[in-house]
Amino acid sequence: MLFVFTASSAFGTEVLFVVGGKAIKAGDQTIKKHLENRGFDVVVKNDKLVKTEDARGKSLVLLSESARSKEVNTKFRDVTVPVICSEPYLFHDLGMTGETKKFDFGRKSRQKEMAIVNPAHPLAASLSDNVQVSTKSFFMGWGVPGKNAIPVAALKKDPEKSTIFAYEAGTEMPGNVAPARRVGLFLFRGTAKSFTPDAWSLFNAVVDWSIEEPPDSVLKAELKTEEAPVLPPPGR
Template sequence: MLIIVKPDNPRVQADRAIKAHLETRGYSVTLGSQYDPVAQADGYDLVVLSSNIRSRDLLGAYRTVPVPVLTWESDLLDDMAMTGRKLGRDFGKDPAEHFVWLVNAPHPLAAGLPAGVNTVYGKDAPMNWGKPGLGASIIATVQGEPDHAVIFGYERGATMDYDAIAPARRTMVFLDNETFGNLTPAGAALFDAAIDWTAGQTAPPK
């Protein structure tokens, strides 16, 4: 797995914590720099685009890579053709959320959690969201805001926005820059499920 980060961002410590967590689950994880060529993704089974990158520099660089991609950076969603282009309508960030509304509990991305309200943050924190195209499976939304999807995924070959076809799985999950450490057990389960599903794992490597 390759996690793309901005190495000179002080918040890279949050990405290192995610790397350590994933390694305890059996994944082999490399931190890659957003300044390096996109070809660095070659040979990996999953690319993760952290929200601690500088999105206006990265834009759609990884849009067409034939490798599964997961992100929690809402400002990349339009560039990745995962949503429309208008900030505040097609993608954005809610500043203080605590819960998600799980609407597709049978899907593997739902981590076996029950439908309805689930507490994902220990305290109120920012939550990224998008309004995906018709080819997406929407798993959860902001509570009370059905157009603000906080977990959604596209299968390979699904139609995303702008009639773009997903070259491999594409997934959005609700985290923000430093909210990984604020996840509840349910929030952590949803994060892990997003990693596993996007990478094509029915269970973690160990």
């Protein structure tokens, strides 16, 4: 079933942020604060309680790695709102990769850097080569996307495993046709607390590309925290 929401909802300023646990974790709180500093209104929902209909009127759905795949499952598979997924065990539920864990998707431990494989794309935030995204080693999520995906970044020593990849709306994915833009993102729980400026640039680029046209309130938002630099989208 395709859940069709109006065009106006796709260009609003609200983000649905789906997280795990009874209380929002420190890493998720950092992401929430960063988005708010950019001008977004962030609505946080627990993975078990969130419903498909909660995406209505939102500009973006952001699925945290802390969200449990068994709880979220296919709730946002067919929504016509852009989705950024940081939980690799949800990639298959969204139709973004195949279904075999540790082959089609997974996590790699003790990572600080990733390789930019598509530096010309706006999702690469004008970065190239190997990029350090964290000051501390962490688990990095990855997926093996379909042939129609846009590969952006990959594990430093395994270019077949994408750490940032995307699909345009209407693109055939391994398990679905993308109802709106879809992005797989490496972000592991807690990692945002040790993000480098380059990591924040990539995160901003992913958000801005996903919603296609950031609202003026986002583009004009002033920087409020040192750890979360706000950069304008490429070309603006």
